[in-house]
Amino acid sequence: MAEVLKKVDVVTVGAGWTGGIVAAELTKAGLNVLSLERGMMQTTENFAMIHDEWRYGINYGLMQDCSKDTVTFRHNVNGLALPYRKMGSFLLGSNVGGAGVHWNGWTFRFLPYDFEIKTKSFERYGNKLGNDYTLQDWGLTYKDMESYYDKFEKTCGICGEENPLAEKMGLFRSSPYPQEPLENTKMLKRFEKAAKEMKLHPFRLPAANSKGGYTNPDGQDLAPCQYCAYCERFGCEYGAKASPINTVIPKAMSTGKYTIRTHSNVIEILKKDGKATGVRFVDTRTMKEYIQPADIVVLTSYMFNNAKLLMVSDIGEQYDPNTGKGTLGKNYCYQINMGTTAFFDEQFNTYMGSGALGTTCDDYNGDNFDHSKEKFLHGAMIYSVQLGNRPIQSAPVPKGTPNWGAKFKKALNYNFTRAITVGGQGASLPHKSNYLSLDPTYKDAFGMPLIRLTYNFTEQDRALHKFITDKTAEVAKKMQGVRSIKKGAYLKDYSVVPYQSTHNTGGTTMGADPQTSVVNTYLQHWDMDNLFVVGAGNFQHNSGYNPTDTVGALAYRCAEGILKYHKNDRQLV
């Protein structure tokens, strides 16, 4: 029998960015918050020996243990889904801080266009993509989101500069970036010059890697970035990269009203009479079950798990791709990445860098250019970054170089410090056949079904990918001193094998209407007033940007919604 624990005001499932933000805001307001975290505790102290590519970069030292939980994958409804046995395409986080510990720190606001994508696209182009693409507005506008973005960016001490196209895009800021951009480098200047020759509008990438010493509005301190090159897939040993473990979690702890219970894997949302009553979880060390009663339940785990918990708890209506009915699991989107690598004879300090040290342009992002003659909507940022190349993961070799042997060795050693990549990160729009559901066969270590991912790239993705890939090649060719270029291949079928992006979105979408969304614009579940679901799962589509700024902003909005609900005890909209 499950042991019943003492009731709390609020329980969150997971203690990453969203759980940490919700905990910080609610405890400041006087509520008691408990986070159930399936992983272990970790702090900056854990990362003293982090400069280990083999352990963390290649063998995913900070990521989810797939032997306990993973997803299954197939291309379409007729296929047989098989388990994602080993991490590849995307890297799910683990432990306190979650994926917010191993991110790079790229911190973009989504465009005003993004929040009203259906309305704005239809206004300008009509139903260009047809009904198979399930475009949706998000139920609120950029204007509604601005104050939450501002709050998250101040929490993180974002280093950035005004986007030259901000005014054109309606991307206003109520206050400037908290810190000036990170240092500039020879590699990035080479890209910037070429981009300007192409009449693009480059600006420094907004970074959560603190340039100076910074104290955020919660009184939490960030140290200056050392450009040590171990950001993505790594925790920051200096506490310079903003993460839940050096910002919102210590803030919540300082109130004395926050508790994290580690090794606690939530397996069900409990409910009675149309309300959530708490959650059932397993202590992963003993497999003993507990019931944690709570007045308010907040799903703050990664988007796959948020969707899964709703599905296994039978809350909301599962999306059916054949009928188009149901919203839970609908509008799963991903991201498309493209690029061209340029090779030089001149050497660059490619091995130094920081997770968000870069320069980017939005000329071909959003609806910043006329799509009338194109077979796609939206676009991609075009960028160059100096993240600090690590040698196993990053072995740029020119076109035609063999994969192994004497010629490979020479090319590997020569080109490691002589290559610059011009990349693109593209939007991903929803399609009726891309969705999440429960797998009928495969189970996790706790006996619950794995989440099943039915996904493939669409014609929209392929057309956008080709368009931007060609642009990256044009910029790369223009860089001064370039010897040769190697253009990335155009988009093929989606594969879970190579790493692409941990920017999975959708499945628990937000909106103004329960017919087209799982939660309302305060991230409150339409069917259950005291249940909130927050994360990238709320996105109706994915933009040509990284999701974390929007996830953080939504978490602040969610916290505000929870406080409103706490006073009024009803549906907020």
Place this chain on the structure above:
Amino acid sequence: MQDNVIDRRNFFKLSLLSGGVVAVSTISGGAILHATELTHVHKKTQESSNKIRGKMFFQVQTDFDNLSAACERIYPKDEQGEGAIGLGVPYFIDNQLASAYGYNDREYLQGPFIEGIAEQGYQTPMRRNEIFLEGVKALEAISQKRYKKTFSSLKGVEQDKILVDLEKNKIDFIGFKSSEFFTFLRDMTIAGVLSDPIYGGNDNKNGWRMMQYPGAQMSYIDKITSDEFFDIEPMSLADMEG
């Protein structure tokens, strides 16, 4: 108080009193300090090559010799410096096969196992160390069949032909594709050349030196804005011990 319940008192015991964060509070307000003042320092105590080696996985010397020969073809010795054997890569691979990597420790290994499409990734109940062992034994079997000689004694071009056949899926195995074995072999050779020497490969950091990778440096804050290229003596995690 259970040891997995972290409240205010425990959290501050865990984090704020430990090195990094305390130091941070002293630099708020824009000061830029060097990394070493914030946390730990490197001690250059382990400069020499790794002389203590042993086989933890392979039991038969011929298997190990053939593995070594195959790795050397993937990353050969040349005028730049050592190849895979000289860098200790075969020991790196052997040792990894005996540990979490070889046993697919953090991977989903529940059935049913059904061969899917390539985009679904490998779907085999076999552990990587089993695949490696069968793969290496196949090198010998093919070599004996074609040349009546052990694989490690073949000429380089003859060894390459066998490796290419593996890479192109021309060899049949039960439970996995030969290209999957070749990819493991290739990737592990590169990893053994370029991972930190604490894992037994990249002997004396020479794999890094050849590509001018400085390894586990603490900070580049004093160099990041410079246009000059820096060829920095590499540093291992081993240099932080002691």
